[in-house]
Amino acid sequence: MRKRQWSAGNKVSLLENGEAFFPRVNEAIAAAKKEILLETFILFEDKVGMKLHEALLNAARRGVEINVLVDGYGSPDLSAQFIGSLTEAGVRFRAFDPMPRMFGLRLNVLRRMHRKLIVIDGERAFIGGINFSADHLTDFGPQAKQDYSAEIEGPVVAHLHQFARVAARVVQPSWRSMRRQVVDAPPPAGDADALFITRDNRHHRDDIERQYRLALRSAQRRVVIANTYFFPGYRFIRELRKAARRGVEVVLILQGEPDMPIVKTAASTLYENLIRAGVQIHEYCRRPLHGKVAVVDDDWATVGSSNLDPLSLSLNLEANLVVRDREFNRRLSERLQHLIDNECRCIQADQLEPSNRWTVLRNTLVFHFLRHFPRWAPMLPALSRGTAAVRL
Numbered sequence: 001m002r003k004r005q006w007s008a009g010n011k012v013s014l015l016e017n018g019e020a021f022f023p024r025v026n027e028a029i030a031a032a033k034k035e036i037l038l039e040t041f042i043l044f045e046d047k048v049g050m051k052l053h054e055a056l057l058n059a060a061r062r063g064v065e066i067n068v069l070v071d072g073y074g075s076p077d078l079s080a081q082f083i084g085s086l087t088e089a090g091v092r093f094r095a096f097d098p099m100p101r102m103f104g105l106r107l108n109v110l111r112r113m114h115r116k117l118i119v120i121d122g123e124r125a126f127i128g129g130i131n132f133s134a135d136h137l138t139d140f141g142p143q144a145k146q147d148y149s150a151e152i153e154g155p156v157v158a159h160l161h162q163f164a165r166v167a168a169r170v171v172q173p174s175w176r177s178m179r180r181q182v183v184d185a186p187p188p189a190g191d192a193d194a195l196f197i198t199r200d201n202r203h204h205r206d207d208i209e210r211q212y213r214l215a216l217r218s219a220q221r222r223v224v225i226a227n228t229y230f231f232p233g234y235r236f237i238r239e240l241r242k243a244a245r246r247g248v249e250v251v252l253i254l255q256g257e258p259d260m261p262i263v264k265t266a267a268s269t270l271y272e273n274l275i276r277a278g279v280q281i282h283e284y285c286r287r288p289l290h291g292k293v294a295v296v297d298d299d300w301a302t303v304g305s306s307n308l309d310p311l312s313l314s315l316n317l318e319a320n321l322v323v324r325d326r327e328f329n330r331r332l333s334e335r336l337q338h339l340i341d342n343e344c345r346c347i348q349a350d351q352l353e354p355s356n357r358w359t360v361l362r363n364t365l366v367f368h369f370l371r372h373f374p375r376w377a378p379m380l381p382a383l384s385r386g387t388a389a390v391r392l
Helices: 017-031 047-061 080-088 157-167 175-183 207-218 234-245 261-268 271-276 310-314 326-342 357-371 373-379
Strands: 007-016 035-040 065-071 092-096 117-120 124-128 148-153 192-199 222-227 249-255 280-284 292-296 300-304 318-324 344-346 387-389
Touching (some): 007 157, 007 318, 017 047, 017 124, 017 148, 035 157, 047 065, 124 157, 148 157, 148 300, 148 318, 192 207, 207 234, 207 292, 207 310, 207 318, 234 271, 249 261, 249 326
Parallel strands (some): 035 065, 065 092, 222 249, 249 280
Antiparallel strands (some): 117 124
16 A cells, blocks of 8 residues: 655645636636546536536547546436537546446445546646536525535646546556656645545545544644534544643534435534534534535645545545645635634534433434444445446
């Protein structure tokens, strides 16, 4: 297993919601000269998906090599015409675990390629939580998602590039190919140190969670975590409580208007335990929160696809970027503070549901079930399923 390395000299720009993200991606695709690698959990045939489709077709027709990887669960209903026009133009289109429906049901719910990753010509990359669907645009209405992504230039792009090429089966992983990645790294583009981290079910089972815990352990002043689905394991919760108890301001931004009510129910079972330790909890109430970002003190931040729940931390294939850069941290901190000040409600201890035998039993069962989930999750079937070319 190759240890992930920090890269210096990067430029990382924050992109908030689809209004910022989609135009930048489409511009980068339009400027691509050699290669486009794109991974996404969700790709829909709505106005966002169709604009991406057009951009990819134009790039393919001018000779750009294109590899697209979608998730079989997240993108199950793409039409033959949508995929066929891409493959006819030369796009290699693959799906992760494209299990057919059985009696109308999708049974691959626990096997997800959840990454959102794009690499253009090995020189520019995008990573975050935004899918290619119209519900990431504010004009979608009350169910439009609040989310974040990052645009990256600089040497760390080489790590994303090599990873995406292996995932797309363009190359096979080897020591020689990884060495070539370092040699061919793009030149410095800024002052940010960056670390590309992934989670899989073989060699990198807890890399993302471990980086969070290390940051919490070293925090001195303030931690802000905004995350869609929040129910981390015992060790993560322990680090949150320890940081708060030693005087660090620990702030969580969680869903107040969830896309799935069970998400809020699960997270709320942790509220009393966390608030008692001094953790501040704010529920984002304007619309569904879909972000997976965090800042620690003045120079540590992360943006990516990983939630802080058992699926993301124990089963899904995820990707995050960790950034050490004061400017990026400042920008993300400002945007998160805007949510806290204008679009969140603070949960106070006296607002919590009074404890009774049922709530104590429920919270205990849910907590310990999810606490031990990472231990037995790898025993679930077909976690090592791979990708397949889509044939029409």
